[in-house]
Amino acid sequence: MRVLKKFFQHVDYYLLIAVFLLCGIGLVMIYSASIGVSITKYEYSPSHFFVRQLAFFFVGLIIFAFTLVLPYQTYKKLMVPIVFGSIAMLAAVFLFGKTVNNAKSWIMIGGFGLQPAEFVKLGLAIYLAGIFSKKQEKLDQFSTSVIxxxxxxxxxxxxxxxxxxFGTAMIVASVAGIVIFCSGMRRKHLFLLIGSCLAALSLFSFLFSGEQMSRFDAAYDPFSDPEQDGYQLINAYVAMAAGGLTGSGLGESVQKYGFLPEPHTDFIIAIIGEExxxxxxxxxxxxxxxxxxxGFYIGVIGKDTYGSLLAFGISGMIGVQSVVNLGAAVGVLPITGVPLPFVSYxxxxxxxxxxxxxxxxxxxAHVxxxxxQPVSAPAVRESHVKAL
Incomplete structure (x- = not known):
């Protein structure tokens, strides 16, 4: 108990409050944004999506409490089973998965669906932080430490x-890139990786289907096809423009009633703007x-390489996913179906x-x-001698 008491004395409550404020905003806005969809799809039950999200929030709350008190170094010891478990979950999608919106990315458990690719983001960050923190002295050996x-x-x-x-793949690649960039790898190896990634991206662009390419047209020229490809983005523009500075009022959105598809998921920020x-x-x-x-500040001031790299990975994951979601909502990036962290359904x-x-x-808290902690006398003497 004394250990827990000391731990909670160093918890960053500002960070904790920010997380729960976003979750609270998300729950309120999911209830408001999903009323029209809920009534249409689920026999006049206006709170269908809200109730489900609330259930997931309580599950998340239990997991949050667990990860809050479990020393983060524990994940380093489990990084190999975590990453191979992540690969196994992705493979299981092709055996037992369900196709939703033309992507086979869901596994149904009871009446609920889970996306293994979501959890792989964190699993990969844990693995890369662990492996690169262990190989700090061998990072210049590209073939054995990086390959x-x-x-x-x-x-x-x-x-x-x-x-x-492709949206989740882009986020996973970005998280990996952030951890690798912060690991201390030699510059020539970083440039080699960047060049390889750009070449791979160019190659994959030729493999995009017509539907996937249409998302770029919808993002950068939505008014060329306002009834089909550009429909969702145009209605997001209408919603945010209607809101102005202070909004039309909580619950007063018009676009959520059949005009803006998926108002509680991909485009929830548009409903927030309208209301x-x-x-x-x-x-x-x-x-x-x-x-x-x-999160990045925690990574910078931390003295433990593993903890710092993991903080960079998690912060980068939240930041990149936010940019991808918001970029799609304002037409800077193509629509990928990526939810807004803590807020979207x-x-x-x-x-x-x-x-x-x-x-x-x-x-x-550990940082x-x-x-x-007070500096011990030998440490003080040693630092004093070095200074002399």
């Missing part, structure tokens, strides 16, 4: 692309930015980010705990 984890990344990406889920205005969007963006920047996504937030706060 093996890269092969794991490639296998995971290929399994996700095969579903196909709460630019100020509502600003609050969500500031909370997300605070969590991401705080989706049980897998909410559980993933609550688990990740618990780990991030755990790392933060601040070590910073507040």
């Amino acid at each position: 093996p984890p890269l092969s794991i990344i490639v296998i995971i990406l290929l399994l996700i692309i095969k579903q196909p889920d 709460l205005g630019f100020l509502g969007i600003a609050v969500v963006l500031l909370l997300l930015a605070f969590i991401v920047l705080k 989706g049980g897998s996504s909410l559980i993933l980010f609550m688990a990740s937030a618990g780990i991030l706060i755990n790392i933060s 601040h705990y070590k910073q507040n």
Whole structure:
């Protein structure tokens, strides 16, 4: 109990509050945004999606509490089974998965669906942070220290692309890139990896189907086909424009009633803009930015390489996914079906980010705990001698 008491004395409650504020905003806006869809699809039950998300929130809360108190170093010991378990889950999708929106990426458990690719993001961050922290002294040996984890990344990406889920694949690749970039790898090896990634991206662009290519047209020229490909983005523009600075009022959205498809998932930020205005969007963006920047700060000040790399990976995951979702909502990026962290409807996504937030706060608490430890006399003498 004394250990837990000391631990909670160093918990970053600002970070914790930011996470729960976003979850609260998400629950409220999911209820508001999904009323029309719920009534249409589920026999006049206006709270269908809200009730399901609330159930996932309580599951996420239990997992959050667990990851909050479990020392983050534990994951390093389990990194190999975690990453191979992630690969096994992705493989299981092709055997037992369900196809939703032309992607076979779901596994049904009872009446609920889970997306294994969501949890792979965190699993890969744990693995890469562990492997690169162990090989710090051998990072210049590219073939023995870098190629093996890269092969794991490639296998995971290929399994996700095969579903196909290019949005999640892009986020997974970005998380891997952030951890690798922060690992201390030599510059020439980084440039080699960047060049290889650009070449691979160019190659995969030729494999996009006509439907996938149409998403680029919809993002950059939605008004060329306002009734089909550009329909969703145009209605998102209408929603955010109607909201103005302060919004039309909570629950007063018009676009959620059959005009904007998936208003509670991919485009929930548009409904936030319509009902709460630019100020509502600003609050969500500031909370997300605070969590991401705080996570990177934790990584910078941390003395444990593994903890720092894991903090970078988690913060990068939240930041990149936020950018992909928001970029699609404003037409900067193609629509990929990626949810907004902590806010959009989706049980897998909410559980993933609550688990990740618990780990991030755990790392933060350990960093601040070590910073507040008194320096021993021998250490003081040693540093004094070095200074002389």
